[in-house]
Amino acid sequence: MFSKILIANRGEIALRIIRACKEMGIKTVAVFSEADATSSHVRFADEAVCIGKASSSQSYLHIPNIISAAELTDVEAIHPGYGFLAENAHFAEICESCQIKFIGPTPENIRLMGDKMRAKDTMKKAGLPVIPGSKAVVKTKEEALKVAKSMGYPVILKASAGGGGKGMRVCHNDITLQGSFMTAQREAEANFGNPDIYIEKYIENPRHIEFQIMADQHGNVVHLGERECSIQRRHQKMIEESPSPALDEKLRKKMGDIAVKGAKAGKYVNAGTIEFLLDKNNDFYFMEMNTRIQVEHPVTEMVTGIDLIKEQINVAFGKKLSFKQEDIKIKGHSIECRIYAEDSENDFRPCPGKIDVLHLSGSRGVRVDTHIYQGFNIVPYYDSMIAKIISYGKDRKEAMSIMRRALDEFVVEPIKTTKSFNLHVLNNDKFIKGRFATDFVENFLNENK
Ligand code: MV4
Numbered sequence: 001m002f003s004k005i006l007i008a009n010r011g012e013i014a015l016r017i018i019r020a021c022k023e024m025g026i027k028t029v030a031v032f033s034e035a036d037a038t039s040s041h042v043r044f045a046d047e048a049v050c051i052g053k054a055s056s057s058q059s060y061l062h063i064p065n066i067i068s069a070a071e072l073t074d075v076e077a078i079h080p081g082y083g084f085l086a087e088n089a090h091f092a093e094i095c096e097s098c099q100i101k102f103i104g105p106t107p108e109n110i111r112l113m114g115d116k117m118r119a120k121d122t123m124k125k126a127g128l129p130v131i132p133g134s135k136a137v138v139k140t141k142e143e144a145l146k147v148a149k150s151m152g153y154p155v156i157l158k159a160s161a162g163g164g165g166k167g168m169r170v171c172h173n174d175i176t177l178q179g180s181f182m183t184a185q186r187e188a189e190a191n192f193g194n195p196d197i198y199i200e201k202y203i204e205n206p207r208h209i210e211f212q213i214m215a216d217q218h219g220n221v222v223h224l225g226e227r228e229c230s231i232q233r234r235h236q237k238m239i240e241e242s243p244s245p246a247l248d249e250k251l252r253k254k255m256g257d258i259a260v261k262g263a264k265a266g267k268y269v270n271a272g273t274i275e276f277l278l279d280k281n282n283d284f285y286f287m288e289m290n291t292r293i294q295v296e297h298p299v300t301e302m303v304t305g306i307d308l309i310k311e312q313i314n315v316a317f318g319k320k321l322s323f324k325q326e327d328i329k330i331k332g333h334s335i336e337c338r339i340y341a342e343d344s345e346n347d348f349r350p351c352p353g354k355i356d357v358l359h360l361s362g363s364r365g366v367r368v369d370t371h372i373y374q375g376f377n378i379v380p381y382y383d384s385m386i387a388k389i390i391s392y393g394k395d396r397k398e399a400m401s402i403m404r405r406a407l408d409e410f411v412v413e414p415i416k417t418t419k420s421f422n423l424h425v426l427n428n429d430k431f432i433k434g435r436f437a438t439d440f441v442e443n444f445l446n447e448n449k
Helices: 010-022 041-043 063-073 089-097 107-114 116-125 140-153 174-192 249-265 297-304 309-319 396-409 419-426 429-433 440-447
Strands: 004-007 026-031 047-052 078-079 155-159 169-171 197-201 207-215 221-233 236-242 271-278 284-289 333-339 357-360 366-370 385-393 412-415
Touching: 004 010, 004 063, 004 089, 004 284, 010 041, 010 107, 010 169, 010 366, 010 385, 026 041, 026 169, 047 063, 047 107, 047 236, 047 249, 063 385, 078 309, 089 357, 107 116, 107 271, 107 284, 116 207, 116 284, 140 155, 140 174, 140 197, 140 429, 155 174, 169 174, 174 197, 197 236, 207 249, 207 309, 221 297, 236 297, 236 419, 249 271, 249 429, 271 309, 297 309, 297 333, 297 366, 297 385, 357 440, 419 440
Parallel strands: 004 026, 004 078, 026 047
Antiparallel strands: 155 169, 155 197, 207 221, 207 271, 221 236, 236 333, 271 284, 333 385, 357 412, 366 385
């Protein structure tokens, strides 16, 4: 096994990876920005190297500084976590050329799935259901109008290099399409350095359901069930759960088998996620593949009993998966509430600051993944997520009641957080009944204004 790993990340995920390494007998190196010197991942790693100033571009995104830290500490591998460099094919390639194992997919996996049109084309050829749309990127307004005419409105414009909802535009007629096309191109260029746009039929109020994939370097690919991720606000997820209340055994098997087929078609290795949109008629479509471990991976760990981070490290070392598809049994139900240091009463404006009083939730059926502690200063430079509360119960009802109790216990004074928002959702009738889609949060916030 690797004897030493560098974690190219911060916050709760850096700590999560350090903990997995400790249990595996692997030494850890933390990297940190000047703003994170007192963070938990620095304290709990065996070694720590400062890699630059507070801003991400000068630290957690700064490839030369991270590679220098890796060379200096003589690590054998780098775990990128999520965000930052996790889906940067160039970074994965540089690691390889320095004989440092990148704990994640291959640069070619990342490149393929990062190009949304190429990814879609690969999946379509492999027989996955994909959303009807343009066969390639659409270069002109006139071409866009033609494609829209052939499918019918509404349509959605997406950036080919995009993903995660940034720069998408829904158009309901020729007029709005004409008005949006150039803006979408300009936004794609500004956000992703690539103006390419493609068009799809717009699926109204779908559910967002994603399948966890694990693949080794020997061609073994399995799925670990799904996560329901429809509770999100402006493409920022708030609550996730596994299994999804929308799937039955039959649909789960159908979607899971298709997800595995897609990962195989992309010659995928390590942990990944196949995202589907599920519509009102229970028709589902491949949307994109995320080539990283995701924030919400704990709910999958709770219902499968599998440590996904350890599995990622084992697979990166060259080991075979420790389980086959038939060994994976989904047991019980798990919910994750993300706690953001944001004021949900004030348009979710970020609320950094020092934590004077902290009480973490605990006991039966509760897991808290966080890097915060009493006296910790939440800095304003990065994502505002400060904790993930994960509940586990024998069924959805129990997981919900444990979550309400866990949220109630969670105290971070005087920081404003999204705890009360989460509690309101957990007490909402539609949520309790499992009847919701991606429009849930927007409707919920409008109804409770
Ligand atoms: C869509 C869609 C409806 N129709 N594509 C949002 C994130 C990005 N990955 C793609 N997204 C969507 N693509 C078609 N053809 C609706 C969304 C969407 C969405 C998807 C998942 C979770 C939440 C969402 C909220 C709004 C829109």
